[in-house]
Amino acid sequence: MSATAPPHVRPPLHVVQLLGGGSVGTGAHVRSLSAGLAARGLRVTVAAPPSAERRYRFTAAGARFVPVPARTGPGSFGVLNAVCAEADLVHAHGMRAGLLAALGLRGRRIPLVVTWHTRPTAPGLRAQLRRLNEFTVARAASVVLGATSDLVDRARSRGARDARLAPVALPPQRPGGGREAEPVKIRAELGAVDRPLLAAEATLDRSQTLDVLLTAARAWRSLRPQPLLAVAGEGPERAAAQRRIDREELPVRLLGRGDAALRLLAAADVAVLAARWAGRAPLAEEALRRGVPLVATAVGGVPEVVGDAAVLVPYGDPAALGAAVTGLLADETRRASLARAGRIRAGSLPTEDTTVAQVLSVYDELASTATA
Template sequence: MSLRVLLVRPRASGGLAAHVDQEHAALEGAGVGVRASAAVIGERPSPRADAAALRVLRRETAALRATGPIAVHAHGLRAGALAALAVRSLGPASGAAPVRLVVTLHNRTVGGTAVRAVGAVLLRILTSRADVVLAVSPDLAEQAARAGASEVLHAVVPAPAGPSGSSDPVDPAGPADPADAGRPLDVLVIARLAPQKGLPDLLDAVAVLERDLVSRGRVRVGIAGDGPLRQALAERIAAERLPVELLGRREDVPALLSRADLVVSAARWEGQPVALQEALRAGRAIIATDAGGTRWVTQEAATLVPVGDAPALASAILEHLDPAVRRHREQASRQRARSLPGARDMTDQLLDVLAPRDPRW
């Protein structure tokens, strides 16, 4: 019997949504029968909506289980906890087909004491039933293990292939044009304009550079992305006359990367940032905060600085004004890009963890 998967996703955008879409397509391409759950799982708790989602998950799981073994793959903390409750409620009926539960954790719980307490309860619920927990960052893996998960693995979250369909690194750039020596350093940031991305810290770093006689006027920053902080960021940029441009949501990221001298991430937390994977494949020099799973992605290729340390970020950017430093980092990026996991690695991992280890399969 072929593998059948019930895919459970929360309402989400950005990297989580893109990864679930990528998984769905990859599994179908591998011949897996994938059913997307109709359960509506919001970003915030709602007793009525969550109860309705739980009823849908119970009904879907029971219906699929009636025709043979299945795997349920839930993405995110809340979806994982609801899926765990749904699977547990079916019980180990005699002769019933097995149900395997896999949960991918994408984000840490951020908020006050009450929010974190609820997050801890949800984590214990899902780890008590999940056969495997996939974590996108080391801190999430540690939390799942402490909560009692039976098996925790590093989730493979590759960047999509480029427009050409290839995920190979680009060829090295040619020698620097002498005419470029006098122009400002073009810094590219690819990020949703949201608190997690640390953009106020980035503006702090740019302000530090603008106050420094050595670096003043030598750096200009473009931020590609949109989000709830757009107005606040725009007002500060205008008030302080910072050399930063909000580029909005862009569909031409490869072109932006090809023109950038340096890619920067000031994130306060990350899973496995797709934007940095794209920057590695584009052969760009990278500076990033040592947040979440960033080190998993960049390894030694990027210059990593502490989270929230604007002076350290400014110092690293100042160092990259030297073309020789950038050329060295570009080479490191291309080298790391060659060993980044791809879609095939993700598919292989999914097929391995989703297939029930049961003789009835």
């Protein structure tokens, strides 16, 4: 009687998650994705600048962490080659990581997935360089995953052979320390106990976003009670912005980076997103979850996120933004309706589990093709 050969057991897929820095949302997504993949039995290696491990603790999520120099150069390529020696697949997040992978894996038969999380808004030479990088990354990737539909279209226009929509679900955000801020305390600290509180966030630079917010605030000076726009953010133009606020007597208060918009949402009557472009827009998603009426610019992935659960206005139109907020403050019924619609909409958004499942299906597809 002949012995039966043991069935062939396929070793767990080894996936390298490559992070080049990126935004807070990108890092949180890689952390969430790494935890989900490791829980499903994959071997996960995260390659990123050392500061990323200190912030997101990938090893605590079940991944192996390999530090990559923050600047692209010979050292970065050397680390990439070493960490990918036994990898079955590389998943790069963001354009810098995508370019590093595209150049470092050239000539090697390792499937490359690149997630495009954002799109550039800077003009001039930087925009031209970004365009060239996008062509390189799009054509090198086996699959490009776009966080929004416009990013999928952009990848296809840059020559991607396979570009798919893959919304990035971020874990529900919590204030620092995990404790919910008390609305009454927040209002008291801001001097908004008996007046409407508007919550926004913006980088305090020369971008049009800050100018739009401040110009829109002119429309609220005559309202009684006068609302207060609290803007969370920092930047090099903080002093100039404060001078304008003082000069025009705008009902605006600039808050530092520590006073995150998330904390403001706990007490806000209306959330305001005036971005020139946004992907999944954490501020918008959190406003929906909390039932805070939202006024937002109809850009990037914002319409996909909010659906009919927010008031959308064109970007760069302070008059429309100001009027939309004024209308909401005057209509309690409309605010209540948006609050209900927001919570319902939030319940239909992609979860961390569905995000991991979608990405894993892409991995399995590429792995099967590579071994066929």
